[in-house]
Amino acid sequence: MRSPDLVNAVLHRLQRRSTWVAALLFGAAWLGMRAVMGVPFQGFGLGETVIPLALLIGTLLLGPLPWQWTGDEAPMAPFLRGLLQAIPWNAAWILLSLALLAGLGVPVGPRSGLLSAPAPPQEEAPPPPAPQGPQAWDRPPRPEWDRPRPLRPRPQGPRAQGPAQGQGPGPLAVGLTNLPLVLLLGWFLADRERSESSERKFQRLAEAARATSLQAQMHPHVLFNALSGLTELVHEDPDAAEEALLELTRMLRLLLHQSNQPLLPLRDERELIRSYLTLEKIRLGAQLTVAWEWPDWVDGLRYPPLLLMPLVENAIKHGIAQNPQGGDLRIAATRQGRQLHLSVANTGATDSKAQGHGMGHRNLEERLAMLQPKGRFRIARDTDRTVAELWLPLPEEV
DSSP states (O other): OOHHHHHHHHHHHHHOHHHHHHHHHHHHHHHHHHHHTTOOGGGOOHHHHHHHHHHHHHHHHHTTHHHHOOSSSOSSOOHHHHHHHHHHHHHHHHHHHHHHHHHTTOOOSTTTTSSSOOOOOOOOOOOOOOOOSSOGGGSOOOOGGGSOOOOOOOOOSTTTTSOOTTOSOOHHHHHHHHHHHHHHHHHHHHHHHHHHHHHHHHHHHHHHHHHHHHHHHHHHHHHHHHHHHHHHHHHHOHHHHHHHHHHHHHHHHHHHHHTTOSOEEHHHHHHHHHHHHHHHHHHHGGGEEEEEEOOGGGTTOEEOSSSSHHHHHHHIIIIITTSTTOEEEEEEEEEETTEEEEEEEEESOOOTGGGTTSHHHHHHHHHHHTSSSOOEEEEEEETTEEEEEEEEEOOTTO
């Protein structure tokens, strides 16, 4: 990863719910463990509560970065290089965090009791018993070696074996103690994100391959529908058939241009539809009337190609062409909230294929399901018209 990618990785971790859930669970486990050890709640030092949480959150956010920094497109550095980068990086931010907490008044080190329990107060030794028998001044002095030594009282209580207050580890010791754990967790998190990134990449490639396959299915479908209408003209009107073949050549050129493009502006699809309608106009003549309700701002929106084309084909094939009197076709585009609404309305009856059971409609439904967020498709009868509708997610910049 490069530096901008690392910044995005930290921001992504901040937005992940699992980061904060892990911090809360660790904090609860830490406090519960201290309670099981017999430390009363009021005995928890501020350092014992704040410092473990601060180190954990720092590990979740900053620990993976040295393992991920490569300076190129690789998602993770080799182990040895990552280790050499991780040691100074993690040591620096741990010590800086401890110094910042100390500057804010959080006890770090000997007074915090972070890794040691405070010792109970020492009890004073009882005074020696008064001498019995003759007075001290009546006896000769005892030699030094024969004099009794005063006994030191042993501290009482269940925590008597702990170190005395003020003898806990300092900030440097706290940081060095946590460094191996931070290195291990940082490597684990970086490796997990690398696996997730690879999985997302393969998923995108699979979706792209699926979309390309579905799109490739539409090209012969479009050409077949166009050619099937031209066979009638060869015997009835050779001049019209020649004109239609020239338009078909133009239409084929547009299809080849769109064959390998995952996204195209809608103006390209509208041009393809115009070419197809020109062919049908040559065949149907005055029986076909076309009206566009298409604002200019729609032309620049980018979507997978051949989303609207199947609806227009089915409107001609299963609606207008089946009526001896012909009919009219209306193509409209409007905005509905954060969605683009496209509709194709035609006069004439419909059959089962036009109700969504044809290959073109099944292909369309699968491709709409691959959009993020997903698109929707519906075809229904409205009084004397059949209306096919698409709802597509609008780009963020619109």
